[in-house]
Amino acid sequence: MTATVTAPARRRGFSRKAVLPWLFLAPGLLLALVFKFLPMGKGIWLSFFKVRPFLGDKWVGLDNYTRVLGDHRFQDAVGHTLVLGVGISLGAILVGFLLALLLEGQARSLKLVRTAVFLPVVTATAVVGELWRLMYYPTSDGLINNALGFLGIGPTQFLDNPGTALWATMVMGIWMGAPYNMVIILAGLAGVDRSLYEAAAMDGVSLWQRLRYITLPAIRPALGIVLTLAAIRGLRVFTEVYVLTFGGPAGSTEVWMTRAYTLGFTRNDIGGASAASVVLLCVTLLLTVTVNHLRKRGDVR
Template sequence: MTLTEDRPGRGPRGGRPRPPAGTRSPSAPRALLRWPRAATPWIFLAPVLALFGVFKFWPTLWGMYLSFFQVRPYLGNKWVGWANFRTAFHDAALRSAVEHTVIDALVTVAASAVIGFGLALLLEGPARHLRILRTAAFLPVVTAMVAVAELWNTILYPGGYGTLNTLLGHLGLGPEPFLSSPHSSLASVMLIQVWKSAPYDMVIFVAGLAGIDKQLYEAAAIDGAGAWHRLRHVTLPSLRPVTTIVITLGIIRGLRVFTEIYVLTGGGPAGSTETIVTYTYKQGIQNNQLGLASAVSTVLFLVTVLLTCLTLWWRRRKEA
């Protein structure tokens, strides 16, 4: 049995020299050098995060706080607890607005996703003319919603002054009250929403189609699979993550619909197009019930977060 002697300045068995006592480890300078590199992205993100904090996060938290008060400007807020929430849940106008919002969200999410997927199948590819067509199809998305709503208001204007009713008059068909009838106003608004949001879904689906391995299609074709079977067994399963994104964004978009309804119908006629956000706007701005409006906004925020989490959970369960 032999004994090894630890020489001064060296580790056992003649290994790497030990640093003298009281000196800093060589890894410490590397850690100090890595810290600025890791902090660089956050430095560039700081202005954006500050803006989000001021104009997004803080108003959300402040609205949750006000939902428990009767807001009285210049007189001081009065604590009312859950009274605003009880008032909201017992309001028939809000129940009608919730019904319209759910119908609007379900129809527009499904229609936009289906139409966007169809456009993606038609326009996906590297050809120049396809890029031009995709750009043209995407124009409604980048156009301000107020401008889009005013354009469609001119097209669907009731009587003989609207563009569409003028064309119907030349065909011998009577003018239709697209936006002034309780039976057709919500459907007309949903049509405009689909027209604007379907190209957005198209772009997401195009990105998903571009990421599918072409060898999967070649292998399916060799096995004798036709176009329908390739679409069903290759394309759709590969687009599950993309479809989840489209559905999640569509749900958020559908629950927050406001501008097009406010510009086109104002929630009318007879409340037939009233949604949660237009109801909240009227209660908070027109009726000066800021506490009630904050309570409704808080519930809408929590429902949106819950539906988003459920959608993501469903996706993970399907992929497991």
């Protein structure tokens, strides 16, 4: 009789514990379903059609993928994306690591400086892009050209020159991404045992050796997170290019997502834009899984 009384109570308790978290997650899951996963599924579906408004969509199979992947402008955009993504990712990690080393500590002044350094991350990318457009102003009145004038270097057209536009965009991307990496690396540095530094100093170990044999191994999990996030963000670069150059001049800064945007909203090729986006999704997932796998193998070793 006791068993028959307590068993239902346990089932009710288990059901409440199982349902309550889902009730809290339900609003976020519903928003994600409506505004993310359903549009994503619709985009995958449209990638197999020639979208013809008011005339009905026509099934074309993999023709959109073949046409997009064979487009030389899309191939150039993929190359620009790789250069820009790798450059921004590595540059932001390096600068973020240096900032974390410089701003590590518990002093109140350091907290204020860290807050100021982190501002580019929480500022809208469109606003940051406009500020950098002003700094890149191609005459001597521009902030950067004015500073170069003191060095005897003439005004440079950073954004209007095909040879410098991509690198100028990369600098802005590094400036925006480095503070975010700094915060993650600072969290990793907080867990480093200080006694190791003291023992190394007593043994006369150089600064480079301390960084190599103490700091870097200790913050490997933080670096793994930074690399994973960089792999995701690197291929999805869009707003920086859209605000600064929109792929110009002469397509020298056109990237994967600006090409998909042009196909969808300028040439009204919804099927081609969807195919380009689906390929980007697959490559991003593959790259993320690969980075995670390599990170886990490194942690095991």
